[in-house]
Amino acid sequence: MDAKAGVRAGWEWLKGPEPWSGRAFAGDLTIAAVLALLGLGVDELSNSSGQKMVLGVLAIVALMLLRRRLPAATLVLGAAASAFLPGVFLVTVVLGWSAGRRIVGVGRALTAFVLAFLAEVGLGLYDQWSQTRPLLIVVFSTLLFLAATVMPGLASRYWYQRRTLLSALQERNDQLLRERTMVAGQARLRERQRIAQDMHDSLGHQLALISVHTGALEVDPALTDRQREAVGVLRQASVAAMHELREVVGILRDGVEAPPVVEEAQPAARGVAGIAGIVEAARAAGTDVRLGTAGRPRPLVAACDHAAYRIVQEALTNAYKHAPGAAITVELRYEDDSLVVEIANGPAAAPGPGEVISGGQGLTGLRERARLVGGMVHAGATEGGGFRVAGVLPYGTEPAGVAEEDVADDFGQRSQARASVRRTAPPMDWAAVDRELAVPVRSRTGGVAMGCGIAVAAVVLLIIVLGAGMTLLLGSVNKAMISKEEYDSVSVGDSEKSVRDRLPDGDSVLTTGLDRKGPPRPEGTDCLALLSTEDSSTLTNDSVFRFCFRGGKLVDKQAYEVKQ
Known part of the structure; x- marks a missing residue:
């Protein structure tokens, strides 16, 4: 048990702070095998002994496995070993890339690369002092170190800092979007509460007065039975309106429907089951309304059920206003995948009593209500001079409003594509980001630009030195x-x-x-x-x-x- 615990602890230490899966471990071993094979070829060309070849292979494998945990130490050790083991030189490319990405802080990275340079050049000068000129060793070792170690390190550091910067910007952009949504939601909630208070204080008072006066009028002995029946319909309508107003006020205040209250008269159910009730009320008021049903009735989710009721209610109200006396047909058709609600009326039987008061938002509200549940509403005039309203509502679709994740962000992308990543990814460690970039937040772009400038300058310098070396080499051929x-x-x-x-x-x-x-x-x-x-x-x-x-x-x- 202790041995297993020790192996597990060693594995956790070897992985370092970043995730290291079995696939990544296999990839590192594959790269180490390829570099070891190429290193054997370099050792063969250099006439190295068998002992040096074995040491070179072991050094390559060890450095590859330790580079994640000890990026600075493996860089210095690899540079020092390359002075005595020619095959190890190839792994310094990977070590430079790994160190440039993983060493936190510019000062630490600069120190590690300087120590690696001194180790490679100094030990190479010591090993070949008796065979060639010291100045040539310094020049060519410097060129090789710049090309094989410094350039990969600069490229890796620039790439990693750029990726970290973009990730930080994206994360903070998402945070701003969430905060903006919260602020907008709070503003909407405050406005809804204000509207609810206004409706309760003004409209509720007027409906209560209507209910009281119609109740008193209903028992007036001077009215005929026909008049008393009409007044009773008005009183029931006012009471039902008060109940619905109370529920709407509760929704506006709290965002949920208010619980039903047992009173003298309950409003009809606001769903498909309540459509027959509003049709009967229209008939009692003297309107010719016919209700038809086709297909096998199927249950709808609450939002779709309520939308069907509102479509019929709004269409009947519009027919009362714009075509008084016209016959109205209400039809419910249960299709295979949706419920079709159709309300049609003929032309007005007589001119209206005067100008019709309309807010102009009824059909717009119906279309929006249907869209939120995945349906649609169509309204338009018919050939005979009448009007037709038809709604198509799915049976099982839940409300599908525009979620916050589906709002386009400032990068022109959809946050919804990142929702699953955001749910699984750990939160951004802003302190680590600031340490990695090693500059103030407002200057990160300048830091990345400075890194690019250093990389470009190093490339130009390397090209100049290589060109000068090739010119010197070609010019000295005739002298040798x-x-x-x-x-x-x-x-x-x-x-x-x-x-x-x-x-x-x-x-x-x-x-x-x-x-x-x-x-x-x-x-x-x-x-x-x-x-x-x-x-x-x-x-x-x-x-x-x-x-x-x-x-x-x-x-x-x-x-x-x-x-x-």
Whole structure:
């Protein structure tokens, strides 16, 4: 049990602060295997021993697995190991990329890269001090470090900071959208409460007066039975209006329907079941209304059921106003996937009593109500001069208003596409974001721009140095190589001056250290080593011509091959 706990603790430590799944672990091992294979090829070209090859493979695998947990340490260790193990040089590209992304803070990152540079250049200079010029080691090591370590680190840091900045901006934009929605909701709630108070104080008072006066009028003995019946209809209508007003006021105040109150007369159910009630009330008032039903009745969800009732109620009200005396047909058709509510009336039987008072918002409200439950409403004149209102309402669709997540944000994108990510993603750690960007919030764009400028400057500098190095290398070829014929034209015993006048001076990076390789030199001689223009026997060897002088004469010349 202790061993398992230790392994689990070691695994958690190795993963570091960021998630490291089994897939990511397999990917790191694959990259390590590829780099190790390429590193073996580099070791083979460098004629490294078997022990160095094994050490190089182990170093590559270890550095790849530890780079997530110890980005700065693995960068320095990898740079130091590349000075003695040529195959490890390839992994410094990955280590530079990882360190640039994972080291928090510009100061820490700069310190890590400087230490890695000093380790690579210093140890390389120590390892090859006796074989070549120190200045050449510093120049070429610097070029390699810039190209293989610094450039990946700058690119990784810029990419990661840009991604962090965009994520922070997106998260804060979402937060602002949520806060804006909350503020708008609070403003709507306050306005609804104000409207509810106004309706309760004004409209409620007027309806109460109507109910009282019609109740008193209904028992007046001077009225006929027909008049008393009409007054009773008015009283019932006023009482029903008071109940509905109370429910609307409760909804406006609290956002939920008010509980029913048992009083003298209850309003008809506000759903499909209540349509027959309002049709009967219209008939009692003297309007010719016919109700028809087709299909097998099916239950609707509450919002759709209430919408059907309101469509019939509003259509009948419009017919009373605009076509008094016209026959009205109300039809409910239960289709396979929706309920069709259709109200149609003919032309007015007689001119209206005067100007009709209308708010002009009834049909607009019906269309919006139907849209919120996933349906639709169509209204228009018929060929015979009448009017028709038809609504299509689904059976099982819940209200589908425009949610906050479906509002376009300032980036021109839909927040709904990010809703699932937002529900699963952890909250943004703003302190970590500020530490990563390492600049004030108002200057982050400038920090990213500065990083881009540094990267561009490093690329330009690298190109200039590489160009200068290639020019120097090509210019020194003529000073370092001779043909076999030139070698044969020189004889032992010739004066040193005549021989040096006929041969190049050998002042080239290509010939550095060649005079100390090969067969032993005669004692007390000064030797000149040049490369042959002809190919050597193997690709890993160079053909060398060496001329040794003593006392102003050529005393020895040798042709041999050395390993590169």
